Amino acid sequence: MENVYIVSADGYSEQLSHMIGAASGSCKRIYVHDAGHAGELAGKRIIFAAEPNEIGVDLKLLQLLLDIVEVSPRAFEGSVGALIVHSKSEIYTKSCATHLIFVANQMGCAFIGHPLVEAVRGLKNYSTWKKVFKENTLSEICMMQCEKLGQRLMEYKPVRSQAPKITVLHSSSRKTSNTLMLWNMVEENLVKMGCAVRQIHVENENLTDCRGCSFKLCMHYGEQKSCFYGGLVVQEVFPAVEECDALVLLCPNYNDSIAANLMAVINRLTALYRQMSFYEKALFGVVVSGNSGNDSVARQLLGALNINKGFRLPPEFALMEIANDPGSIKRVQDIRKRAESFAEMIVREIKK
Known part of the structure; x- marks a missing residue:
């Protein structure tokens, strides 16, 4: 027993x-x-x-x-x-x-x-x-x-892959985003460790939020791994989420919440969620706040994708840091070591 x-x-x-x-x-x-x-x-x-x-x-x-x-x-x-x-x-x-x-x-x-x-x-x-x-x-x-x-x-027994695939979603500016800069430090280590990383930049012009189709209509499109509103989410996000072993969301703190574009993607994932289980996919987050509130964003992320959508949650799933001015993340003490440790943790969780 x-x-x-x-x-x-x-x-x-x-x-x-x-x-x-x-x-x-x-x-x-x-x-x-x-x-x-x-x-x-x-x-x-x-x-x-x-x-x-x-x-x-x-x-x-x-x-x-x-x-x-x-x-x-x-x-x-x-x-x-x-x-x-x-x-x-x-x-x-x-x-x-x-x-x-x-x-x-x-x-x-x-x-x-x-x-x-x-x-x-x-x-x-x-x-x-x-x-x-x-x-x-x-x-x-x-x-x-x-x-x-x-x-x-x-x-429960987490599934691990010999050649893990990681899908990364963000809506940040490459020139100014501390969150994206921090992730780039993590990604450098992941690539060295044999992971395939796919970044998808979710931009306003490519995105329509979920508008609450009927269950029947959502199921109809879900059966085709599609969505009534189409666009980037169907063409790129759905296939990338379906094939990945881990999903990473890069979340700068916007008013103590996830960026609107990323939340729209989470909402739209419902069509795919109704046709497949996410139980074997790991969820990770990178959260950067200008002053405080990292925990608020991390809780919102796990609520949406672990509690509601069913992604498994590895220990210490979120890398959280405070950085305000553009580029200041690079001056945080031991930040590259922390990024390397986070990458190592991801690999332990998803790679055989």
């Missing part, structure tokens, strides 16, 4: 207890309610179980993670995780999840694609699932999703 570690605060609700039971199945559950287990968490299968309060945080769970990181900053090295979040209101499940994933990822934890099962008050988020599972109650559908999550977590 395999072990699964349940990282959570004690004293959670009956609903969360049922979800934990469904997700862990026949595995032996080892509950982590204090930092005494900090030395045991490396290389394990982990379910983080959270219950945000009235202001959207699980204070006890956050304190537990703080206690663990003080004992062992890389406590989750080599581990892979998933999350279960139950909210007593109709909000906070996603914000709670993205924060927890970011924190655990910084501590060395990888996450499976679609790592989250959430339950809001009254299980209203499962109402649309009734269209598929007409004979099941909302509670039964929730338990089914928890079971599937647990199975995927226990079966």
Whole structure:
């Protein structure tokens, strides 16, 4: 019988207890309610179980993670995780999840694609699932999703390639972008290590954002690996994403969010997503802020592509730095060493 570690605060609700039971199945559950287990968490299968309060945080769970990181900053090295979040209101499940994933990822934890099962008050988020599972109650559908999550977590084994392909998406100016300059440092090392890198520059004149086609129409075009709006996304992005082992987004911080062009591409990926799984593709990001906010952009990136689109999330998936004036990234202390280390991490994750 395999072990699964349940990282959570004690004293959670009956609903969360049922979800934990469904997700862990026949595995032996080892509950982590204090930092005494900090030395045991490396290389394990982990379910983080959270219950945000009235202001959207699980204070006890956050304190537990703080206690663990003080004992062992890389406590989750080599581990892979998933999350279960139950909210007593109709909000906070996603914000709670993205924060927890970011924190655990910084501590060395990888996450499976679609790592989250959430339950809001009254299980209203499962109402649309009734269209598929007409004979099941909302509670039964929730338990089914928890079971599937647990199975995927226990079966997870990242795929690696002998000749890995990396697709890079950006919308930056080559002359002034600190983000692109930082990526170029990373790419130099990746090429030396035998990776094939394909950069796609997403420009305004080549891009139309998703405008919300009907599900039926989106599926129709998706079956042809196309999209109603065509253009660069269909001609270049879809094939490059389909064939890649890793997707990298270069994200300068624009008002604490991903650039509009890149978010439009993410939106448009829905047509391809409906026809293929991204579970075996790794997600990485390079985020540069002029002053602060790197974590805000990184959380948005993992929310869109790991939680929603299902790309797997390697540990420390984002290289983050602060640089303001054009070219100032080149003067950041030890930046080339950091770029080299990030490239080495990418290669470890995707190359045999």
